[in-house]
Ligand SMILES: Nc1ncnc2c1ncn2[C@@H]1O[C@H](COP(=O)(O)OP(=O)(O)OP(=O)(O)O)[C@@H](O)[C@H]1O
């Protein structure tokens with residue numbers, strides 16, 4: 001069972017605004033000075049013991065970023081971000097090679113515990129040897145601020161040729177793969193936040209599934225922003241060769257802090273012929289308090305390139321966290337008959353803003369895409385679905401089905417649907433459906449009459465509303481997501 | 495025992511219930527009849543605690559608890575069940591999941607152990623069989639796409655599973671075919687006993703042939719204008735409400 005399934009049981013109850021992951025961990029940190037310039041980038045590269053080509057790549061991206069401007073086309077609003085007031089590198093100081101749990105920094109262990117990672121996995125993450133057979137069947141990479149602190153199951157995976165390691169390590173150990181694919185889906189100049197990430201990314205996961213291999217277990221990464229005034233810029237690269245299959249899970253939390261924290265990640269997926277990647281995210285970054293103070297600015301670029309014929313990518317996301325979410329996992333459907341799926345639940349409460357959706361770019365023949373977006377808004381929040389479906393001239397027989405449903409709780413929140421549809425091939429068939437509903441009083445009363453508390457009732461109704469998306473998540477992750485939905489909406493009724 | 499005294503209630507300034515006095519002793523089944531719009535459903539909603547209704551006077555107690563002071567879910571935990579005149583649809587929510595969540599909420603509130611999925615399904619399947627319902631009832635989403643009659647049967651199934659001490663059935667017989675009517679009646683009759691009482695709201699004598707009530711009350715314009723034994727229902731069937739209403743006036 002992956003760690004996530006137990007999170008809510010383990011995590012201590014809320015301190016204030018109901019965010020249960022809001023603890024910060026007192027760990028000895030290695031922190032770069034605040035600010036961003038070439039020297040900081042050099043320092044990051046040096047700490048990561050990177051080869052010269054990587055530093056050059058970063059500096060080039062930095063030069064691009066300097067010439068770019070923050071995008072303003074989305075619906076989100078925030079005070080200007082002072083990029084010079086952030087730390088771009090923060091790492092827990094390592095004590096080398098613990099042999100048992102007793103030797104591990106107790107604060108680090110406590111953090112894993114609060115994240116809900118079961119004891120055995122905690123031990124593995126902390127680098128303690130655990131006999132084969134007693135291990136849980138999920139490989140985990142944990143990224144703590146700027147560094148990957150531990151990756152589990154690597155030996156088992158290596159036997160089937162799967163590489164699962166921190167990207168900083170991949171840069172050193174598998175330079176040929178990284179050089180070939182890094183930035184090949186999302187070039188450094190793609191957008192403002194991608195350029196920033198390319199210049200300063202500190203860690204993240206690297207996955208390589210060789211030809212014909214079905215990854216023998218789920219891979220999962222935990223991201224955690226802990227340090228104060230620190231930006232987190234992780235970078236994930238997943239390559240699925242012809243016929244390969246992998247299911248990858250991503251979970252995120254952050255401590256509760258009054259100031260806003262910046263998170264600008266880049267995720268690139270590459271798929272060859274007949275390859276399949278299922279990429280699931282449960283994003284629970286700190287959303288800010290009930291008055292709208294604090295919270296994570298989550299500006300993420302995620303894109304999959306379906307280069308091979310019949311390749312299939314499916315993005316499934318449950319977004320409950322962040323003060324601002326700006327995120328559009330996209331699919332470039334190059335290979336003939338390739339398939340892109342986007343399944344999303346985005347919950348906003350209090351003063352949260354979410355502007356999220358997807359882009360489906362149909363290039364190959366008979367490419368298919370489906371979009372299911374479920375937006376839930378409560379409090380004074382704003383929830384925007386922004387989706388683009390683009391059919392290029394050669395995409396004969398392309399199909400898209402888009403379904404956007406919004407659920408409103410209360411009358412001070414907003415839900416918006418912004419579809420951009422562009423078809424340059426007359427044989428393409430594109431369908432768009434959108435609904436907006438409210439949790440009706442009679443639904444609530446019906447549930448409560450049967451004995452459910454108002455909160456359980458909302459949880460049940462919301463989960464029903466999201467069912468199509470939740471069923472796309474791996475089982476235990478779905479259980480976690482369900483509980484998370486209920487917790488995020490606590491107090492939003494009545 | 496359910497005890498209602500001088501209950502006045504309304505919605506948005508509109509007075510609907512104008513002084514209801516009603517006692518349903520433990521173990522008894524009472525029927526409420528009355529013209530459309532007389533306040534029968536309103537009475538059931540006020541007893542179950544639906545928001546939006548304002549109680550302006552009177553009291554309602556169940557087994558000594560002040561019902562009007564309790565949240566709807568607390569009333570449910572105390573043993574009150576309302577079979578809705580218009581059951582509500584819950585898209586995406588499976589019937590089995592809904593019922594188990596409901597049952598376990600009630601058990602938790604009563605300090606009883608919760609039922610796991612396996613034990614629950616076993617119990618639910620038994621009830622389904624007893625009520626001669628289709629097996630897929632549990633798999634479907636709560637009332638979504640149910641026919642009128644199926645919705646009513648689902649209410650009865652919920653009642654059978656939740657085992658209330660006081661059931662209010664608001665026109666559960668409307669829209670049922672003859673066989674279903676018997677099944678519903680059997681469901682209520684099977685529950686009858688010293689620990690079960692019921693308020694059966696109906697327009698039809700037919701149901702009361704199967705569920706023979708201890709008392710029959712006639713509600714008109716927010717007041718109970720007549721009460722009597724089972725024969726009162728026959729009288730209404732023969733003469734209509736008009737006769738009774740005029741007589742009372
Ligand atoms: N939400 C509401 N807003 C305004 N008036 C209401 C509301 N609910 C009920 N009423 C009115 O209160 C009166 C009583 O309604 P109620 O539903 O209790 O009647 P009933 O006896 O159950 O009728 P029926 O036999 O048709 O089910 C009616 O005149 C109805 O129009």
Ligand SMILES: [Mg+2]
Pocket residue numbers: 534535536579664
């Ligand atoms: Mg009625």
